[in-house]
Amino acid sequence: MIASPAQTVLEVEDLCVDYLTERGAVRAVDGVSLDVGRGEFLGIVGESGCGKSTLLFAIARLLSPPAQISSGRVRFEGRDMVSMNEKELRRLRWREYSVVMQSAMNALNPVLTIGAQLKDVIDAHERLSSRDVRQRSEGVLKLVGIDPEHLRSYPHQLSGGMRQRAMIAMALVFTPDLVIMDEPTSALDVVAQRSLMVQIKQLQRKIGFAAIFVTHDMSLVSHFSDRLAVMYAGQVVELGATRDVFAEPKHPYTVGLMRSFPSIRGPLQPLTGIPGAPPDLAHPPAGCRFNPRCTEVMPRCRVEEPELYAVNVKGTYDQVRCFLFDPRAAREGPE
Amino acid sequence: MIADLPSRPGGEGRELLRTAGLTKHFKLGGLFSSRYLHAVDSIDLAIGENEIVALVGESGSGKSTIARLIAMVYKPTSGEIFHRGRPLSTLRSRRDVLEYRGRVPMVFQDPYGSLSPVYHVSHGILRALKLHRPDLSKRGREQEAEYLFESVGLAPAREFLAKYPYELSGGQRQRIGFAQALACRPELILADEPVSMLDVSVRIGVLNLMSSLRRRERISFLYITHDIAGARYVADRLIVLYAGKIAESGPVEDVLAHPKHPYTQLLLSAVPDPRAPVSLPPTPEVQEPPRVINPTEGCRFRTRCPYAIDECARVTPPLRVLRPEHEAACHVATSDLEGAEELAHDQLN
Numbered sequence: 001m002i003a004s005p006a007q008t009v010l011e012v013e014d015l016c017v018d019y020l021t022e023r024g025a026v027r028a029v030d031g032v033s034l035d036v037g038r039g040e041f042l043g044i045v046g047e048s049g050c051g052k053s054t055l056l057f058a059i060a061r062l063l064s065p066p067a068q069i070s071s072g073r074v075r076f077e078g079r080d081m082v083s084m085n086e087k088e089l090r091r092l093r094w095r096e097y098s099v100v101m102q103s104a105m106n107a108l109n110p111v112l113t114i115g116a117q118l119k120d121v122i123d124a125h126e127r128l129s130s131r132d133v134r135q136r137s138e139g140v141l142k143l144v145g146i147d148p149e150h151l152r153s154y155p156h157q158l159s160g161g162m163r164q165r166a167m168i169a170m171a172l173v174f175t176p177d178l179v180i181m182d183e184p185t186s187a188l189d190v191v192a193q194r195s196l197m198v199q200i201k202q203l204q205r206k207i208g209f210a211a212i213f214v215t216h217d218m219s220l221v222s223h224f225s226d227r228l229a230v231m232y233a234g235q236v237v238e239l240g241a242t243r244d245v246f247a248e249p250k251h252p253y254t255v256g257l258m259r260s261f262p263s264i265r266g267p268l269q270p271l272t273g274i275p276g277a278p279p280d281l282a283h284p285p286a287g288c289r290f291n292p293r294c295t296e297v298m299p300r301c302r303v304e305e306p307e308l309y310a311v312n313v314k315g316t317y318d319q320v321r322c323f324l325f326d327p328r329a330a331r332e333g334p335e
Numbered sequence: 336m337i338a339d340l341p342s343r344p345g346g347e348g349r350e351l352l353r354t355a356g357l358t359k360h361f362k363l364g365g366l367f368s369s370r371y372l373h374a375v376d377s378i379d380l381a382i383g384e385n386e387i388v389a390l391v392g393e394s395g396s397g398k399s400t401i402a403r404l405i406a407m408v409y410k411p412t413s414g415e416i417f418h419r420g421r422p423l424s425t426l427r428s429r430r431d432v433l434e435y436r437g438r439v440p441m442v443f444q445d446p447y448g449s450l451s452p453v454y455h456v457s458h459g460i461l462r463a464l465k466l467h468r469p470d471l472s473k474r475g476r477e478q479e480a481e482y483l484f485e486s487v488g489l490a491p492a493r494e495f496l497a498k499y500p501y502e503l504s505g506g507q508r509q510r511i512g513f514a515q516a517l518a519c520r521p522e523l524i525l526a527d528e529p530v531s532m533l534d535v536s537v538r539i540g541v542l543n544l545m546s547s548l549r550r551r552e553r554i555s556f557l558y559i560t561h562d563i564a565g566a567r568y569v570a571d572r573l574i575v576l577y578a579g580k581i582a583e584s585g586p587v588e589d590v591l592a593h594p595k596h597p598y599t600q601l602l603l604s605a606v607p608d609p610r611a612p613v614s615l616p617p618t619p620e621v622q623e624p625p626r627v628i629n630p631t632e633g634c635r636f637r638t639r640c641p642y643a644i645d646e647c648a649r650v651t652p653p654l655r656v657l658r659p660e661h662e663a664a665c666h667v668a669t670s671d672l673e674g675a676e677e678l679a680h681d682q683l684n
Binding site for chain 2: 048189190192194195216217219223257261273274275
């Protein structure tokens with residue numbers, strides 16, 4: 001599903017985020033452009049340190065020093081987010097967009113009941129009688145499959161899965177247009193993870209919010225996201241319809257990721273993963289950032305930086321940051 | 336590290352470690368409380384020589400408790416662990432305990448927390464060598480440390496030994512964990528979720544390392560994980576744990592192809608598989624795992640089980656052999672062995 005401009009909720013254009021350290025700026029997000037259509041589910045996949053969480057925080061304007069947005073634009077429903085001040089942001093947060101953090105145990109206040117925390121959120125944005133607050137709170141808890149009894153529970157009395165669902169309930173109190181999720185299922189075991197993913201997807205269909213879902217586990221989003229962005233060393237290296245990316249991964253890094261999961265079905269195949277480790281962003285390698293680990297490396301990969309090339313897949317365009325897909329280059333063979 | 340298909344020599348018959356009725360209850364609450372959390376309840380399992388056994392279960396199912404009981408971190412509430420036939424409760428002297436811990440070391444989940452940040456990484460492994468290999472001289476220990484680092488894929492070893500943990504990636508740190516375990520010349524390594532905190536692209540390297548250590552050094556592993564696909568990749572046998580009890584156990588491929596316990600079936604259906612055809616997700620399974628505080632008789636999975644019958648609430652199902660070397664604790668599961676017998680019988684008539 002590719003959104004036409006009228007239906008776009010979020011546009012990110014050439015966004016750069018730097019961490020200002022004593023030894024100079026470290027670029028954690030480097031020229032990321034993407035958009036999210038109304039009701040769309042965008043998955044962002046990458047390894048630790050690839051800048052995926054920094055990107056989310058930049059979009060939600062939650063960065064704090066030493067991180068800062070150095071250049072680029074973030075437009076949310078046509079409004080420029082980068083230049084907004086805290087007061088303007090506060091009007092949008094929770095109502096128009098909300099964020100579900102990775103660790104619900106840390107994101108929830110341990111000394112307040114779930115009900116009190118929901119009330120906090122509601123009171124900050126709307127004047128409602130306490131009866132209405134209660135009704136609204138019960139409503140969202142039921143939505144995520146938690147017994148409204150638990151309004152009186154403290155976070156430690158809930159299981160990990162329930163805490164994550166409570167976080168999602170909070171994010172949905174004002175039925176926002178965009179919900180940003182940072183690995184909400186990473187602390188859960190497979191069964192709870194699967195059930196939460198299915199639930200997020202169902203809620204999304206029912207309520208119609210757009211979602212950005214960040215994860216390091218590519219297989220997790222395979223059945224849930226409409227489009228998938230693969231990040232490596234601060235850059236988007238592949239962006240396309242999830243189905244296409246899984247059916248025919250193009251960037252050597254994506255291919256490598258796909259070869260990193262053992263499967264429970266089919267014949268057992270030897271796997272190699274991807275040799276080496278992601279680069280230090282303070283000293284990224286010259287040329288393509290993936291070249292030291294790449295199996296398809298060519299001479300020009302070590303000197304030139306590839307841009308995102310559009311690749312036609314069944315009428316839609318996927319983007320790939322790899323010289324193998326450079327339409328202007330005569331194909332060179334791998335070295 | 337060169338990947339090769341994990342070889343499946345299978346159990347070689349000789350038993351390395353066995354638990355009999357292994358049970359651990361944790362007391363909850365204050366002094367006069369009578370609430371007990373049944374973390375592990377009468378577990379019988381055996382690990383053979385040169386065998387990789389995967390222990391799979393959700394968080395809270397008791398898999399780490401079993402590893403800690405075997406590592407003598409906890410004392411069992413009841414039951415016994417036998418190492419080559421010798422009960423661990425008879426290990427009294429410090430020397431015996433040290434000897435056992437050297438034979439059965441542990442590799443931990445968190446490679447960031449398990450290495451001291453203030454020492455070079457050589458520190459941990461040299462200490463392990465000094466403690467467990469008193470026969471080696473100082474020079475011998477250094478040589479051995481270099482050999483061990485190379486054998487876990489950290490080459491050039493000399494360079495790696497001089498590094499601090501912060502200079503290493505998660506995958507490299509976890510390899511150091513394995514090198515430290517190898518320093519004691521182990522027979523069995525207890526690997527408690529060794530890859531769950533690593534990046535996807537380096538996980539498989541650590542799994543390959545486990546297979547190659549088994550093949551080269553003939554070391555057995557108890558591989559604790561919640562990732563069934565990873566378990567399938569390295570292990571010979573699979574033990575599925577639910578709420579402190581064994582739900583199902585058997586050869587990996589047989590359990591995956593013919594899961595008998597409804598919980599195993601649920602677990603397999605929840606594994607995300609990008610290679611599977613895109614389908615509409617089924618209705619969510621929102622039930623929670625049980626808290627096993629003062630449990631009553633009956634199957635612990637019954638409240639989540641789609642096939643539960645009255646008997647499940649009354650009688651705790653025992654493990655029954657349902658296929659060759661494959662058992663499950665379920666009243667409802669049918670035996671393929673009986674079926675096979677009946678079939679043979681019908682054919683005879």
